[in-house]
Amino acid sequence: MARMKFLCDSDRCIECNACVTACKNEHEVPWGINRRRVVTINDGKPGERSISMACMHCTDAPCAAVCPVSCFYTTADAIVLHDKDLCIGCGYCFYACPFGAPQYPRVGNFGGRGKMDKCTYCAGGPQQDNSPAEYIQYGANRIAEGKLPLCAEMCSTKALLAGDGEMIAAIYKERVQRRGYGSGAWGWRTAYRETVPA
């Protein structure tokens, strides 16, 4: 089985937000929640970079480790998913996640923040694959249809890569070799405890 990962080639990302829009539309993500976002660091300064970030589907995921009701599970493709029927909206996964991926439908924590929502790697949730119930809770399940996440497919510059970790790392490495520079794979050290030689 593949080990699914995301890699954002920040030397290519032009902050067009196509990935953000694709995700919101594909899964009909409600107001106030952005499963994917584009952060620009060093904005307007030398070394400015835009990085598209969602859930990295970490190895030994911190969110899963701290969840008091243990509602996370990891698929055979190493995608980190959670069961909204079990979530109590405590916010612990948000404290632990290095990438700010978990989001909540409610702003306050009084009586809970509502069911946590995050990027599913377009892999839905524990419900029956591609059932209406799954769609309402988690959005589309493209993985069950043999497709990769829509954000990466919609990326206008192919900066955002999704797929088996080794394959996307190889693509990135080849790019870096050809063009002679690369600022590295954002989040990989934190999420997967490994780096892609730039």
Place this chain on the structure above:
Amino acid sequence: MKPVILGAALALALLAGPVAAQQAGGAPEVQAPVPEVGAGRGGVGAGQVPATTEPQRPTGQPAAPQPAVAPRPAAPIIAPAPLGDRGQPDAAELELQAALRGERIAGRISIPDPKAANLIQPEGRDWRAFHNRTLAWIGGIAVLGMLGILALFYLIRGRIRPEEGMSGVTIPRFTLLERANHWMVASCFIILGLSGLNLTFGRHLLLPLIGPEGFTAVSMAGKIAHNYLAFPFTLGLVVMLLLWVRDNIPNRLDLDWLRAGGGFIGRGHPKSGRFNAGQKLVFWITVLGGALVAASGYVLIFPFTVVDIAGQQSAHMIHGVLAVLMVAAMLAHIYIGSLGMVGAFDAMGSGQVDVNWAREHHALWVEQELARTRQAAAPGGARAAGAD
């Protein structure tokens, strides 16, 4: 700003054209660049527009054969790094530095959610280690350790009874308000503590027993209880402070009491006022610890109103550690007040305590009370009021 103003002016001018033309009823001021009448002059029915102006003449020669694969450069063409990027550390390096310094990597974001501008927050890892390891160990040792000590104490010392037995005569110790407030705080505390400990340990202890659905139902109810009971708990703390702070100021007698090992560990009964040093300790643990636990808890109930994510992580650490320590302290308090000492429970139960018990544990207080009742009962020149 400049282009916006220019654009607006242009739009106004364009709009004003037709309007002026209508009003004047004359020819439009803006003329089409191409005359709109006549054959081949543009406009409707003007014929096909050629795709290119290049004359398309056949050369009469076959196309040159194309190579099957595009030629590749022998060596990759290395482009220089963009100017601003030269000598910059890469992502992995920046992440490592941020993690070592405990800093966040953040930037600017175009969606209206400022907290999403955090790209990577390595502190999440520390918080995870705190919650899953540090807090679990502190909590486990504090709670189990205290239970162990109390069990041992019970085995060695048994229940502490008044040395001279019960006299059968009681004096009032706590008013109805004092008792009602105590039990409000106590019941809130027990539910707050149990629902909190459920978040720390339930996943390992309760979840395997009752299954995921049941455990979520319990935890959800616990979470709601934890949030709502926070308010009566805090109110009770304030009332408690107002009612009892007067009798809980530490003084010299407390040192003697502590030196003698108290009425619990030692055998003697050092004199003390309304509250002895042990009880004063319980009072201050409750009031000060409770205040900190409440303050850090409210910060968590209203995320991002007071502090950002780093502040919430710290508030949570303070809340968790103080809470489990308070639970341990209160276990000892509950033990002494119930099983550990005969006669103690009545103080908070009926509000009346046996005089012998009171003499042993709160000699000075009994003297004061008796003096006060004597004064109140027999003021100079008073007559017993008859039923006449």
